[in-house]
Structures are given as C-alpha cells and as structure tokens.
Amino acid sequence: MTTTCRAPHPLYGADQVQALDRRLMAEGMAGFELMQRAAQAAYAALRSRWPEAHRLSILCGGGNNAGDGYVMAALAAGDGLDVQLVALRDPATLSGDAARAYEMAWQAGLDVIEWRPETVINGDVVIDALLGTGATGEVREPLRSVIETLNATPRPVLAVDMPSGLSAQTGSIGGVAVQASLTVTFIADKFGLHTGASADHVGELRVETLGMTPHGHDDLVPLGELQAADMLQKAFPPRSRGSHKGDFGHVLVIGGGAGFGGAALMASEAALRSGAGKVSLATDAAHVAASLVRSPEVMARGVGKAEDIHALLDQANALVVGPGLGRQPWGHELWQAALAAGVPSVLDADALNWLSEEATNRRDDWVLTPHPGEAARLLGVSGAEIQADRRAAALALHERYGGSVVLKGAGTLIADADGVTVCPYGNPGMASGGMGDVLSGIVGALLAQGQTPGEAARHGVLLHALAGDAAAQDGGERGLVATDLASYVRAIANPRPFDAMR
CATH class of the missing domain: 3.40.1190.20 (Ribokinase)
Known part of the structure; x- marks a missing residue:
C-alpha cells in the first residue's frame, strides 16, 4: 500500500469521522454539499490516476456511500464517459442526500442496472460505492458475491472512502473485502486503512479532508498516529567529535x-x-x-x-x-x-x-x-x-x-x-x-x-x-x-x- 499522506498525522475511527461529518454540517455545510465534495474529490483522483479510462462501472449500495457513487456517475456522464451504473439496492428506496444523488444521476440520463449474478462488469475502471465507513461485521449476500466478483475482475478498482468489507476501526475484514487499486478516503485518515488486512485491500491511499481543517480534530483523541520517515531526523542527531564508544x-x-x-x-x-x-x-x-x-x-x-x-x-x-x-x-x-x-x-x-x-x-x-x-x-x-x-x-x-x-x-x-x-x-x-x-x-x-x-x-x-x-x-x-x-x-x-x- 502507498499513500499520498506520509507526514505524521492522527488516525481516527468510524465513529469519530462520522462525528466530524456532523461537525462540518453544524458549521453550515449542507449534507448534500459534503457529498458532492466527496464525489468530486474521488472523481478527480480517478481521472488523475486513469486518464485514459472511457468507460466506468459504478457499483452502488445504499446510504451515503452509494450517494457518492451516484454523484460520481453524474460527473462522469457530464464529461462524456460511458457509465455502467449497477445498484445493489433499489434507488426508489433511498432517502435524504442519497436520494438526491440518485436524482442527479437520473437527470444526467443514466439508467441503473439491478445487480444480478450474471451481471458483467465491463468498465475500464470499477468504482466501489457499496459500503461506507460505518459498516461493520460479516459481509452478507448479495454483497459478498458482488465483492468476490469484483475481486475476480482484472480491472482496477477505486474504493470510495473505504474498501467495502474492510473495517475503518480495526483493519480487519468481514469475511471478504474489496481489493482496491486506489482508495480515496474523506474528512480524516482512518486507523483501519493502515494495519491488519488493509495492506491487501487499500492500494494507493489518498486522504481528502473536504474542508475539515486540522484544528477541527483538536478535541478528539485519535486511535493512533501514523509515522513518517522524517521522524528519524531528531532520533539520530550528529555526534560530538570528541565522542568515544562508551558514550553510545x-x-x-x-x-x-x-x-x-x-x-x-x-x-x-x-x-x-x-x-x-x-x-x-x-x-x-x-x-x-x-x-x-x-x-x-x-x-x-x-x-x-x-x-x-x-x-x-x-x-x-x-x-x-x-x-x-x-x-x-x-x-x-x-x-x-x-x-x-x-x-x-x-x-x-x-x-x-x-x-x-x-x-x-x-x-x-x-x-x-x-x-x-x-x-x-x-x-x-x-x-x-x-x-x-x-x-x-x-x-x-x-x-x-x-x-x-x-x-x-x-x-x-x-x-x-x-x-x-x-x-x-x-x-x-x-x-x-x-x-x-x-x-x-x-x-x-x-x-x-x-x-x-x-x-x-x-x-x-x-x-x-x-x-x-x-x-x-x-x-x-x-x-x-x-x-x-x-x-x-x-x-x-x-x-x-x-x-x-x-
């Protein structure tokens, strides 16, 4: 796994990041605006990593993670890309910001395909918008089969916020998890992206804060801190020229x-x-x-x-x-x-x-x-x-x-x-x-x-x-x-x- 965030920084759990989500909204950022920012950041990362991609397969579950996927679909359609939009949950059952995101994709002229075992994923890049940061426990059907199918495809995968099935809290997997080529995570970095099974599932990691400044975390005790190479500079200061072996x-x-x-x-x-x-x-x-x-x-x-x-x-x-x-x-x-x-x-x-x-x-x-x-x-x-x-x-x-x-x-x-x-x-x-x-x-x-x-x-x-x-x-x-x-x-x-x- 590689990451664009090698500077030492705190790592948070799912509950803490969800609290930061609510804090941003309490400070005046509408929930749908936050969703749009997340989708725009993930879409920009996709275009940067795979500029030659012309066809996307976007797999959406339920909730706000699916909403991110639907907004990404609308953005891609607006750029003239061919979008295969696959839903694990009937979009008519979505509510709140996720429903608004689906409406945005529908207005962009996109049709939604209901997932079936025989569905062929044919995008140049696949977007995992199945499960969000708060998902825990064993992955059940039909999501389990979807993830297994996704992992079997040779196409690269972008995971939105978290690879589905990977715990943001612990880095363990619920029986199966998406093996992403690139993960774009939001608000703050998550502990589970850096230990345990994460090494085989995260791929390259990019952290997009979406407007959350570092001081916005000050009152939260992180789950841990991520190291960076430059932390060694102070650990090994130059030695005095008068040193002898007994000094060390x-x-x-x-x-x-x-x-x-x-x-x-x-x-x-x-x-x-x-x-x-x-x-x-x-x-x-x-x-x-x-x-x-x-x-x-x-x-x-x-x-x-x-x-x-x-x-x-x-x-x-x-x-x-x-x-x-x-x-x-x-x-x-x-x-x-x-x-x-x-x-x-x-x-x-x-x-x-x-x-x-x-x-x-x-x-x-x-x-x-x-x-x-x-x-x-x-x-x-x-x-x-x-x-x-x-x-x-x-x-x-x-x-x-x-x-x-x-x-x-x-x-x-x-x-x-x-x-x-x-x-x-x-x-x-x-x-x-x-x-x-x-x-x-x-x-x-x-x-x-x-x-x-x-x-x-x-x-x-x-x-x-x-x-x-x-x-x-x-x-x-x-x-x-x-x-x-x-x-x-x-x-x-x-x-x-x-x-x-x-």
Whole structure:
C-alpha cells in the first residue's frame, strides 16, 4: 500500500469521522454539499490516476456511500464517459442526500442496472460505492458475491472512502473485502486503512479532508498516529567529535542456543549497525567461532549457565533477550537471570514464550516485540482474535505487561503509555526468517544509546521498515533476507551526507 499522506498525522475511527461529518454540517455545510465534495474529490483522483479510462462501472449500495457513487456517475456522464451504473439496492428506496444523488444521476440520463449474478462488469475502471465507513461485521449476500466478483475482475478498482468489507476501526475484514487499486478516503485518515488486512485491500491511499481543517480534530483523541520517515531526523542527531564508544551504550544479546546461533548473530550485528558503542553476545559456545568470522566487532562469549553472564549483565546498558534462545533449560535459566538483572531490555522470540508461561511483574523499562502468534500466547487468546483487532491487542499487552509493545505484521503497531503508533512502511519481502531478530537488535541499540523504551520502539520499528524498503528498492522483494538490512540500517541512521559533517 502507498499513500499520498506520509507526514505524521492522527488516525481516527468510524465513529469519530462520522462525528466530524456532523461537525462540518453544524458549521453550515449542507449534507448534500459534503457529498458532492466527496464525489468530486474521488472523481478527480480517478481521472488523475486513469486518464485514459472511457468507460466506468459504478457499483452502488445504499446510504451515503452509494450517494457518492451516484454523484460520481453524474460527473462522469457530464464529461462524456460511458457509465455502467449497477445498484445493489433499489434507488426508489433511498432517502435524504442519497436520494438526491440518485436524482442527479437520473437527470444526467443514466439508467441503473439491478445487480444480478450474471451481471458483467465491463468498465475500464470499477468504482466501489457499496459500503461506507460505518459498516461493520460479516459481509452478507448479495454483497459478498458482488465483492468476490469484483475481486475476480482484472480491472482496477477505486474504493470510495473505504474498501467495502474492510473495517475503518480495526483493519480487519468481514469475511471478504474489496481489493482496491486506489482508495480515496474523506474528512480524516482512518486507523483501519493502515494495519491488519488493509495492506491487501487499500492500494494507493489518498486522504481528502473536504474542508475539515486540522484544528477541527483538536478535541478528539485519535486511535493512533501514523509515522513518517522524517521522524528519524531528531532520533539520530550528529555526534560530538570528541565522542568515544562508551558514550553510545553497551548492548548484551542473550540467545543462540545449541543449533540456533544465527538469530543472536543477526541481532548483534544489527545492534552494531544501529550505533551501539559496544555489543556483547552471550551464546552457546559452539557459535562463538561463527560470530568471530561474521562480526569480529561483537564480543562473543560462550556461556553454559546463568552464572556465566553475571559480569556481562553488570556491564550492559541494554539487553536483547530471546533470539534463538530456545526452549531448553539453558535458555530458561538465562532468561530468568536477564529479567532479574533489572536492565532495560528487549524481549523477543523465546523470551516472549517464557514470559507467556510465567507470571512476572509489569515493567516500564522493557520493549516486547511479539508477532501475532506470540501475542496470542501472551494474552491467552487465538491468533485470529489478535488479528481481528490489532490495536486492542497491542493495548491489552501494554496493560498487562507494561513498557512498550511492538505488535509486528503489516502495519506494525507500537503501544505504550503515550498511545498507539502505526508504521506504514515495510514490504512483503521482509516476510523471511531473521527479520524480527534484526529488529530486536536495532531497538536494543537505541535503548543502550539512551532512548526511552517508547522512543526506541518507535524509532527502531521505523528504521527497520525503511531499511527493508531501501533493500527491496535496490534488489527486489523476492529473495530479500534479514542480513541484507544491516548496511541500509547504517545509511538511514546517518541521514546527513558525510561531506556535510566535515
């Protein structure tokens, strides 16, 4: 998914956006004028994206979303385009502004076709005006069949406000949802357009405020905030020329049980490339030689029991616990020692699995980085329940365990006492082994350099995702591996050209 709105900005839910609709009307904008503005904005986006299109298929449901579609149909007819107008609901049953919109299409000389299973969608572009922002729950027939038919067509689709079937609140789908090429959403950006299933349904995203100014949102608490790449500029200020390695923290990575050394090595290298002054690795002795070959800068030590890491724990400013830790007694013993040390920590992989099985106190100085399966174990629910409302799951994890929580996946979420942040970057090429280990190393390095758990989580997720995108841009998504990210992490964490620092 791409978006024209990369500047950081708030994300709202369906109820909040509907309240903003009413606010605009209370300030003097008539409901039909608002509908016309929405339709004009969506139509302009269509003409900009597909200027060669001469035939449109517009699918209208009921309510104001259908009204947007009928106004778009009138606009297209006025421009001389051929319009196939398909209704899922008898236009005679519409009321209010939607009825006025249908009247506008009728006066433009357009006939409405009632949807039937044998209806052939033949537009160069298809407009989804079936369901609006407030739609929730399972998509029922005949809408389900319509959406399945629409998704089967090779023609591009413009979704009006929301892809039908996708929740504006959560980003989950009601069994089926329109797979749009372009979504034009209105009034304000919606949380559900940026996480969960949205990645496969939104396409390019454009936000049209229709006259709602930012100050009009001031009294509403958004569901979250969308990140932007330039947020990293303040996270990585230029270093003093008199700096030494002790100024940038000491990360201790604890992991790499027998046969699982790669995860801990990747986390260690990522911590180095993210600017940590020193990185130590406590791992199974069998992996020390590989660490020296791969990254001689990492101070690798083979450990056999918890007592072997006490001195390392005393030296560390931040811990990364879990990559390749394993589920054997060795890993459990090291996990217990790490938690008892009281050092700011990143918990990932098997450290989270141990955490799900043993009661511990909430802590404010750690970052938990679960994928949906690990999150499910931590909360004692199913993975499907996590994905059905990722925001609620991330907040529940923060409530139970404290600190900052990174719920990984498409539209990664960061939840802490400051609220919820959504990362819009990253790509499918990052769905490969070791990416989470690299993320944990990045976040651990930022913790060691003095960032708070919330800052380290937000900046670390953003840095990781941007590095993945840069790597994919250079070499493609397919075949992208976790170790590809290290050099890109370094480049992105140094946004100022070297010559400018001389």
